[in-house]
Amino acid sequence: MRATPTPDLMLEPAFDPAGSARDAIGASQAAVQGLNVRHGTILTLEDINVSFDGFKALNNLNLYIGVGELRCIIGPNGAGKTTLMDVITGKTRPDSGVAYFGETLDLTQMSEVEIAQSGIGRKFQKPTVFEALTVFENLELAQKTNKSVWASLRATLSSAQKERIDEVLHTIKLEAARNRQAGLLSHGQKQFLEIGMLLMQDPQLLLLDEPVAGMTDAETEFTAELFKSLARRHSLMVVEHDMGFVGSIADHVTVLHQGSVLAEGALEEVQTNERVIEVYLGR
Ligand SMILES: Nc1ncnc2c1ncn2[C@@H]1O[C@H](COP(=O)(O)OP(=O)(O)OP(=O)(O)O)[C@@H](O)[C@H]1O
Numbered sequence: 001m002r003a004t005p006t007p008d009l010m011l012e013p014a015f016d017p018a019g020s021a022r023d024a025i026g027a028s029q030a031a032v033q034g035l036n037v038r039h040g041t042i043l044t045l046e047d048i049n050v051s052f053d054g055f056k057a058l059n060n061l062n063l064y065i066g067v068g069e070l071r072c073i074i075g076p077n078g079a080g081k082t083t084l085m086d087v088i089t090g091k092t093r094p095d096s097g098v099a100y101f102g103e104t105l106d107l108t109q110m111s112e113v114e115i116a117q118s119g120i121g122r123k124f125q126k127p128t129v130f131e132a133l134t135v136f137e138n139l140e141l142a143q144k145t146n147k148s149v150w151a152s153l154r155a156t157l158s159s160a161q162k163e164r165i166d167e168v169l170h171t172i173k174l175e176a177a178r179n180r181q182a183g184l185l186s187h188g189q190k191q192f193l194e195i196g197m198l199l200m201q202d203p204q205l206l207l208l209d210e211p212v213a214g215m216t217d218a219e220t221e222f223t224a225e226l227f228k229s230l231a232r233r234h235s236l237m238v239v240e241h242d243m244g245f246v247g248s249i250a251d252h253v254t255v256l257h258q259g260s261v262l263a264e265g266a267l268e269e270v271q272t273n274e275r276v277i278e279v280y281l282g283r
């Protein structure tokens with residue numbers, strides 16, 4: 001029951017009237033409606049290879065993300081973390097390997113637009129909000145995108161749509177700033193707004209690349225709470241260098257090194273792994 005294609009902004013009108021009622025228990029089941037996740041795995045990557053001019057950015061990479069999981073990906077600069085997200089979102093095509101979203105969606109055969117519409121949302125490091133519009137208008141645009149920007153803003157919102165925006169404003173703690181121009185927000189607030197814009201599309205899998213870079217300690221703490229509250233209803237893959245942050249959110253950490261998985265497990269486990277200490281944490 002995914003929405004019809006909305007080529008303009010690669011988003012979808014995602015308001016779902018049942019949405020607010022499906023927090024907490026059974027959430028991950030509801031969140032993956034329409035996606036076949038029979039075996040509890042939302043993302044499957046097997047033997048993925050990506051080369052750039054002979055340089056192997058991803059090297060026989062294997063990775064599985066469970067439904068509702070909050071996975072952190074760590075690893076030194078150049079390990080292939082961003083390339084991994086590029087493969088999942090269709091920005092980079094692997095030379096070989098298997099990439100499935102749920103049981104049946106072959107990501108290697110889908111366009112970037114199709115992948116976004118199927119329920120994978122990505123946040124880049126730099127916030128990309130519409131600076132001239134208000135916080136509210138940014139969220140409004142994210143939910144109604146099969147029209148031009150101005151047509152969307154002129155169209156009347158249903159009360160259900162307004163409620164959903166209010167709900168997201170509350171989630172990202174920007175209620176008090178709802179009528180503020182997005183360009184006037186702090187760096188951290190812009191990041192939260194962008195996360196809110198992703199949430200308006202209700203993605204099943206969220207990819208977040210270095211979300212707390214440049215944030216204050218208080219903003220970082222709030223981000224940790226936010227991500228923990230999003231897990232279960234959504235699956236999250238978070239790339240981050242900030243180990244304090246990773247320790248505060250991750251159930252499960254994957255360490256990438258030279259394009260392959262070097263170690264996987266609880267943060268304490270991987271932090272005491274000799275090879276990990278050698279290549280990364282002990283630097
Ligand atoms: N489009 C490209 N063309 C050529 N080389 C690339 C390209 N994209 C990435 N690379 C190289 O692939 C390797 C992996 O890069 P990637 O950006 O995935 O690393 P990363 O783990 O995200 O690093 P960082 O922690 O610095 O963000 C790097 O050596 C990078 O220079």
Ligand SMILES: [Mg+2]
Nearest residue numbers: 081082083209
């Ligand atoms: Mg990167």
